[in-house]
Structures are given as C-alpha cells and as structure tokens.
Amino acid sequence: MAGSRYAYVRDFELADVALPRTFLVVRIDGKGFHKFSHQHGFSKPNDANALELMNEAARHVMREFKGHITLAFGESDEYSFLIDRDSGLYNRRQSKLISHIVSLFTSAYVFAWRRYMDVSLQYPPSFDGRLVMYPTHKEVRDYFAWRQADTHINNLYNTVFWALVLQGGKSEREAHDTLKGTVSAEKHEIMFQQFGINYDKLPAFFRKGTTLVWSPIPDPHRAKPRTELRTLHVDIIGDTFWTPHSEKQPPAAADEVAPYYDNPKRLCGEGLGSHLGL
Amino acid sequence: MAGSRYAYVRDFELADVALPRTFLVVRIDGKGFHKFSHQHGFSKPNDANALELMNEAARHVMREFKGHITLAFGESDEYSFLIDRDSGLYNRRQSKLISHIVSLFTSAYVFAWRRYMDVSLQYPPSFDGRLVMYPTHKEVRDYFAWRQADTHINNLYNTVFWALVLQGGKSEREAHDTLKGTVSAEKHEIMFQQFGINYDKLPAFFRKGTTLVWSPIPDPHRAKPRTELRTLHVDIIGDTFWTPHSEKQPPAAADEVAPYYDNPKRLCGEGLGSHLGL
C-alpha cells in the first residue's frame, strides 16, 4: 500500500491513559473572555443570559456523556465535569477526553448562542481544558468546594466593584483602590450602606454558581430508575447536598413530585449528590 | 481565605509538558461525521462546500496561532496542525495545546457554517484531538506524506464507490463487493471504462487534500518579509514543495507577483515548505 512506508509515524503516539479507578475532573476555561464579554456587551457583574448559555453548553456535554459524567459545576467562564471513577470512556485516554469535552462544549456554546443572547456573535469564542485525577472521594468533594468557594470570593468582589462603578460613579481604578485590602465583612457593609444591597439576598444563581447533576426519578414500575438532568444553584460545600435523604422523610411517590423549581427540598439539592457514590 | 483549605486539590494537576525542541503535530478528527454528513446531506463522494468549511476553520486556527503553527493539512473530516519545534506556546503544555486548538477549530466550524452551507445546522458537531511529538524533520515530512497518501487511498475508493452507486445504480453493499480486493489500477479502470471518469483529471482539491502554509511575500522595503496564508491543493509527498526555489528563477519582485491562483508555480506550492526549517 502506498501509505504503508509512512505509517511508522503512528508509533510516536504515546499512551496517555488516566490511572484506573481515579475520579477524573475536566475543567474548561474561556480564552480571552474578558475581551469577549466586553465586545458582546455582557451585563456586569453577572450576565444571566450568558451564564445560562454556559449552562446549556454544559448540559449538552452531560447528555452526550450520560453514564460517564455524573456532576458538573460552572461559574463565570469556566465549567468542571466529573467523570465517574469506573468510566471507561475512550479507554480513559486523556487527550481524547479533554479534547472531545472541550469541543462539545464549544460547539454547543456557539450553536445555542442565538437562543440565549440578543447580540450577534462577532467571532468564534474558544475554551481550553485540563484533566485532573483524584484518587478518593475526599479530594473530589474538596475540588468542588474549592470551585464554589472561588465563586463566592469572585462574585462578592465583582458585585461590590460594579456597584461602585455603575451605581457609585467611580472609575474602575477608583473602585479597585477602594476595595484593596478589604475583607469580606467590609465588602458586605459597603454594598449595604452605600447601595442598599443585601448580598445574601442576591440570586443564588450568581452566589452559588450552577451545579448539574443526574437525579433519579423514583418509579415503582421500573427496577432501574430513570434519571433527569437537574440544574441547581445550591451549596455544595456543606454536607446537605451529599447526604442521602433522611429516613424520616421518604421521597414522594413519582406522581406526587413537584417540579424541582416548586420543590424546596429539591431546590436546595438535598441528597442529590448522594447518588454519585462519593 | 475561605477557599484556601481546599486549594491543595491543585497539587493533583500533573505536568504534561511536551519534550522541548520536538515538532508537535495536533490532529483533530470529526466525531460521528458519517452520521453528521448524512443528516446534513453532504454530496458524495466529496462535498466541496463542507471541505471549504473545514479549511476555513483551519485557517482560523492558523491565524490565531500565527508564528507557532506553520503548516496544516486537511482531508475529509480531519486536520493536522504542525507546531514549530521552537514554539513555547502555553509553555508546551500538551492538554492546553490540544484543547485550545480543537476548541478554536470547532468554534469556527459552527460559526462559519452558514457562510458555506445551504442547510441549517441541526445539532452541534464535535471533534477530538491528539498530539504527537516528532524529533526530526524526517518524521514530520513522513507524517504529512502519510496523511496525503491516506487521502489518495480513501478518495480513490470513495470516488469509484459512489460512481458505482450514484451512476451505476448499485446498492452500497453491491458496490463494496465489487471493489473488494481490487488494486488501484483496477479502480482507475472501472471508473474510466464504466463511467468515463479520468481520476487524474478530477480536482486536486479532492485528490490532494488541502495544505495551509504561511508564505513569505518578498518586499524590498522590509527586512522581515510579511507572510500570507496560502491554501494549496498540491503534492506534499515529493520534494518540490519542500525544496527552495531554484537559483535560476529568482522570485519576482513583490509588485510583480501574480495572485497565487494565477501563478502556476505557486499553484504547485513549489518551495513553500522550504521556509518551515524542516
């Protein structure tokens, strides 16, 4: 065959298999999103539509990899996906996992742009990705706690910063200088005293980021429950999300379950993470 | 800081730096493009518009990484990008290089879809990627020869296959059976005898794939020449593409250079690869 004497170049493809039985986290990050969000007029400090577009792109990834990706968490221009420790997706080849997840996310982001955004997309946005292996449950929970703590820190800063600029009439430099060295309590106070903002009453969407999780739907007629993809804005640092439902409050029968947006328990994500086997 | 006690999870990010001074090739491949091309009615055996869209996405990647990616070659639903051995892009972190290139390509593909295709995009397409390191010039040339030889083999097969189906009225199974075990000369003969197709006269675009290369534009007024991105459909297996211009035919002065589509020498890509330092 004509190509065969060149085919030796394939021998240079080195294996990059992820260690078996480790949890894999793929985190994607927007490239140049400071400029991108500026050029597309994103609202400050948070653009709800742009964040919903991120969530939609992430849901696309989760649906494509159902049974492999069990949890995702997003904030700002980043999203983290948890691949189950027993997943054999792509034989755990790291470059395949990273690249395909980033590609699916990017593709869905551009594809769904017009459904979420009013302005036209001016140029193709892009993301990069990395993969991290975690050996045990503890590190996985701490990873997601790390990202949500980061959400809190960044969102608190951004909220008071843009209040100073947009409502307080300060320049961006003045706002930075005002906030330099302030601790959390001082930022809360500036918002409340100067702008009447009670930070803790702001939408959980912005304060808690978005958690995507496959949730079992109890169905007495099926041995293996169906699952649905839930979009939550809840605390995932504490135990509530990760602890199974209390015995005393058995889950409602399938036909009695209120939609999650009407169901206070589900809104808080109680126990949904307990199905992840962490 | 609230997040600091979780930040240890970053220590699990292992280095994945590519070996210095190696040439890096990132190859991306369409995921599920058999189904994708069917659902979007791609012409068989080749859809020129869909291939031009691939080229446009690849040019976007090359422009974003100008000075780092020096050459690209595409065929069907795959594209290979050559990163210069001295490039320090992303400090040569493999996961970053793979993921960002795949993301840029995907994004541009979806973004530019409507400029190239008549039908609407029905769902987000995706790609995956891999990275290979090559120590010397020889393997790089052989890598691209391998891909272009593959183009030849696949396109020859596909051309006669679809002639049998679309013009010959055979079922796909019958066409496969007809071609089973045939060598190259027999395929040429089937095309010529039964359908009057002279394979070697078909567009080089389909037979040779697409080569993208930054080409210097001579300019007596500048020490460092400007470059432009060329889109070629030429042989890159032989020496012509890789060998500098003959001394006897000095390059024309800048203002005398015909556009490459009028310039036979440039159409054959003569010497353009000689600037890659291979």
Add this chain to the structure above:
Amino acid sequence: MAGSRYAYVRDFELADVALPRTFLVVRIDGKGFHKFSHQHGFSKPNDANALELMNEAARHVMREFKGHITLAFGESDEYSFLIDRDSGLYNRRQSKLISHIVSLFTSAYVFAWRRYMDVSLQYPPSFDGRLVMYPTHKEVRDYFAWRQADTHINNLYNTVFWALVLQGGKSEREAHDTLKGTVSAEKHEIMFQQFGINYDKLPAFFRKGTTLVWSPIPDPHRAKPRTELRTLHVDIIGDTFWTPHSEKQPPAAADEVAPYYDNPKRLCGEGLGSHLGL
C-alpha cells in the same frame, strides 16, 4: 560560567511526579535469575539461604526508607515495596523512587552475599523495577493478594516438579509433561502418593513468601510507640493480617510480650497490617 551555555539541556528533564495520595508499589525483579541461580547452585525448588538474602536486602531498603515504606512482600527473585500514600519521598518523583530502591536492594544483596551464601559470587547480579500507583485500599490489598496467590501457584508447581526430577528420577522434560494440564488437587496427590510429601506441612516460608512490616511495640512510657521490623511468613490474602486485634484480647503489656518467634499470634501476623491505614 563556562558551563552555563550548555545548561539548557536540563530543560529536557520532564516531570514524572506520582499522583498525590495514591499508594505506590515498587516491584523489583531479578534479571536472568534462572541462569544466575543455576550458576550459583541454588537448591531446588527453594534455596532458603538465597531467599533469606533477598529478605535481608529488602530489610535494608525498609530501614533506609522507614516512615515511607510500610510493607514489603517477597517471593523467588522478586520483591514488592509499598510506599505510603502520604509519603513525599523525593517529592514523589517516580524515576528517583524506582532507581534508588532498586539500587539499595542490589547493593545490599551483593554486600550481604557472603553472610548468607557458601559459594562465591561469580558476577554482579542485577534487578529491574517498576512503579505502580493505586488509588484505594482495595487495590493495595488485592495487589499483595495477587503476589501471594502467585507464590502459591509457582511454589506448588516447583515443589512437585523438582520432586519428580530429584526424587522421581524424571528428566525436566518428562516432569513438565507429567504436570501439563494438572490442577492443584492432582499436584497435591502426586506429591503425597509418590513422594509422601504433605504440601501443607512444608515451611510457610516457601508457601507464603515473606512479608516485612513495621510493627508497633506498645510502651506505656512513650506517647509514640517504637516500631520494629518484623519478618513474617503468613497469609496476607485473608482478613486476619489486616484486622486490628480483637477487643477481647488486649495486647499484652510491653514487658510481657514474648518475642515474635514464641508468640503464636504474632507468628500468624494477626492485625499487623491494621497499622498501615489501609
């Protein structure tokens, strides 16, 4: 400095850090020990002195890496060392860990040769090594179970094989043919019927291999107990080795503890593995 313009070559040293919080197992294997054991007249099927020399070399490794290597298991010409998941030895650089452990073992083997062996060492023996990461307790226990099960299989075969040859007067080829396809029970029967050997009464040293473990020595006068290195020939597949002492039989006070060779419980290794945090 004269050397500085060459120092860039250090940049080619790529990181090879083991994933944090994984258990590391380094296994070393004799190179060409079939020939080596023949040339040095090792007794068949087991040479107790040669095995004790292996154990001595392994104890040297464990003493050098006390606090890092917590368990070792050896059989025939191989030894496996367990590095604690929290060890930061050599910053977990894999090549350093492998090479230094192999070097220490080799050095001690040659150094101690004359204390254990009657014949002179005729040429330098050598070993190679590999490192494997295990994320959880389960895989670590299964790894050591795998090696001990292997010990059982090999030793059973070798014992009956050499009985056939040395006592039964068969050639090695005849002995192989006799054993071909026999299951475990048949091998036991051949030994018992033809040679009066009750396999289960043979020394545990040969049947169980050697387990090295740091064992705490209770001492009411010290907050942190001293430890001593134990050399055991016990079952490490079942739970006994890994389960803490029963509550009903509290450990004896330090001054009442019999030496382990007089203490049936300690001879069976009961609970010694429970200190490894697996």
Add this chain to the structure above:
Amino acid sequence: MAGSRYAYVRDFELADVALPRTFLVVRIDGKGFHKFSHQHGFSKPNDANALELMNEAARHVMREFKGHITLAFGESDEYSFLIDRDSGLYNRRQSKLISHIVSLFTSAYVFAWRRYMDVSLQYPPSFDGRLVMYPTHKEVRDYFAWRQADTHINNLYNTVFWALVLQGGKSEREAHDTLKGTVSAEKHEIMFQQFGINYDKLPAFFRKGTTLVWSPIPDPHRAKPRTELRTLHVDIIGDTFWTPHSEKQPPAAADEVAPYYDNPKRLCGEGLGSHLGL
C-alpha cells in the same frame, strides 16, 4: 485460577515508553557520597582508585548493553550513559531502562570494590538515576559538554580547596572563605603561587573526567569491524573527539595499531565520537 481475580491490579501499570528516535541519556548519581567517601577515607581532592572503581562499574553497564549504550561519561560520583536513538532496549520502557542500568552499576560497584579499594566496604552504597530524552545531535553534544564543563568547574574548586586545607593548613571553613567569589584565573594563581601546582599539568583523568566509547578496530578480513571499549580522559567539548579522522592520515592497519596508551592520537580520542552517528 486462584490468582486471576486479583490480576486486574496489573491494569494500573501505565505505559512509560520513551519517544521513538530520541537519544536517551541515563544519569546516575551517588546517594550520600559525601558521607560515604569520608567514611571510607577517599583521598582528596580525587581518589584515583575510587574513580577507577566507578569506571569499572560503568564498563560493566556498557558491556551488558553493547549495541545500545554507545557512550558514557563519568566524574566524581556520577555517570551518564547514552542510549542510541534507534535502540529498542526494553521496548524503550523508561522505568526498566533506568532501574536496570542503576542496578547493574550498583552491583558492579559493590562486586568490584575489593579489587580497587584497600579498605573494607562498611555498608551498601547506593545510586539513583534519571532519564532524559534528546531529539537531536546538538543537544546530545551539549549535554556531554555540560557535564565535562561541570567536571572542570568542580575539580578546579576542589583542587585548590584541598590544597588550602591539606597543604596550606587552613580549616575547611577558612578555605571556603578564601575561595568565595574567586574567578577561575584567581584559583589558578593561588595554586601556582602558594603551592606550586600547575593545574593544567594535573592528570587529565581528574580534569577531564572519563569517557567510555566503543571504538572500531579496523580489520581487513572482516566486513563488520570488531569494536573495543576505550577508556579515555580527553576533551569532548571541542570538535576533535567528534570529527572523523582526516583523510590524509588513514588509520593504521590493525596489526600496526599501538595500544591506546602509547598512541597519542588515540589518547586524545580523535575521531572516536564520530562513529556514534551524532
């Protein structure tokens, strides 16, 4: 089989193949040799016997891997081995290559101790190792230049340091303080003025380190020449070692070749490196 349900633990052994067609350098370093050399009374600044023992251990490695390791360079308690770019030794598995080379070296060092050293070996010495891949000739030459430049710097310092201590009666601290901040010329001057030492007249063994190389022996009766392992103390930074013999001075016929210690050309290593294909 009893062991089979545990055998899955082998799946955790990840590939660590070195990139094809790269030159591999394995460098080994003595562990704790400051203390080791002190306890065994090594002469200062250089112990010729101890260095010869290092060389003997390295020759053992080169003989074991003849056809794979083509060059070695040693100084002080370190040795570097060059594995040919086309070697498929151990299928280029890095951990195997590192560990076996370190083990062979260590074993030979302990084994040959008594032939070279007067004092008894008091405890097992050890080494560690690392492996580096180099894509081209240039980096390989620069790697060995780097090590020999290091030899020069260290030996110059050590020679004047121990002259100050042993002949000049200074304490080690005083000697360090004297040399602090001195450049090369000043060190030469101290040696010459105070101790009458002409550094450039000291044995090349100490100043140049030791280079081991397989050298072809011309033999008109054989198509493929035999080779012998040469032990050289020559400059390998400049071109002489690496450049083929001049045409004007054809190599002597085999039976006329003087032993290398009588042959000035061979003493300078002229052209011996030219057979390495660098």
